[in-house]
Amino acid sequence: xxxxxxxxxxxxxxxxxxxxxxxxxxxxxxxxxxxxxxxxxxxxxxxxxxxxxxxxxxxxxxxxxxxxxxxxxxxxxxxxxxxxxxxxxxxxxxxxxxxxxxxxxxxxxxxxxxxxxxxxxxxxxxxxxx
Amino acid sequence: xxxxxxxxxxxxxxxxxxxxxxxxxxxxxxxxxxxxxxxxxxxxxxxxxxxxxxxxxxxxxxxxxxxxxxxxxxx
Numbered sequence: 001x002x003x004x005x006x007x008x009x010x011x012x013x014x015x016x017x018x019x020x021x022x023x024x025x026x027x028x029x030x031x032x033x034x035x036x037x038x039x040x041x042x043x044x045x046x047x048x049x050x051x052x053x054x055x056x057x058x059x060x061x062x063x064x065x066x067x068x069x070x071x072x073x074x075x076x077x078x079x080x081x082x083x084x085x086x087x088x089x090x091x092x093x094x095x096x097x098x099x100x101x102x103x104x105x106x107x108x109x110x111x112x113x114x115x116x117x118x119x120x121x122x123x124x125x126x127x128x129x130x
Numbered sequence: 131x132x133x134x135x136x137x138x139x140x141x142x143x144x145x146x147x148x149x150x151x152x153x154x155x156x157x158x159x160x161x162x163x164x165x166x167x168x169x170x171x172x173x174x175x176x177x178x179x180x181x182x183x184x185x186x187x188x189x190x191x192x193x194x195x196x197x198x199x200x201x202x203x204x205x
């Protein structure tokens with residue numbers, strides 16, 4: 001109940017895209033990964049092509065565009081995964097563009113987890129800087 | 131650390147402890163027993179452009195393994 005209440009208040013008071021930029025500003029390790037091709041990379045456990053220990057959003061912040069994933073998978077069918085439920089707070093538009101090129105990926109799960117994660121991050125941010 | 135047009139074949143793994151930039155790299159048939167078939171990045175920044183990773187194998191991260199955390203989580 002508390003979480004839902006705070007989350008609703010955030011949506012009311014703060015511009016969504018602006019808040020994502022502010023969170024990204026606090027990330028310590030910006031990567032620039034663009035125009036790369038990942039083909040037939042397989043992980044037996046997690047992250048067919050790329051595994052991020054904590055938060056995959058850090059991997060994709062900054063100029064991270066136009067990467068192609070072909071036939072990359074782990075046992076869940078994911079080409080990219082992280083240590084916790086997938087975090088892609090950087091941009092939902094980039095997420096959608098990337099996922100379309102990754103075979104055997106459960107679209108709905110990625111998007112759902114991302115949405116939930118963003119809400120959690122927003123709550124933390126809101127509470128810390130009040 | 132900078133690598134330009136570096137062709138790496140067979141089983142080679144780069145373990146980076148400093149910021150690393152790779153431009154037009156080709157990583158083929160690299161395998162790791164556990165993490166990062168081609169690259170294992172430890173708390174550092176990676177710049178990766180126009181590179182190709184093919185046939186990478188590992189338990190975690192067939193091509194690249196990022197071991198990074200953010201300041202955000204240190205609050």
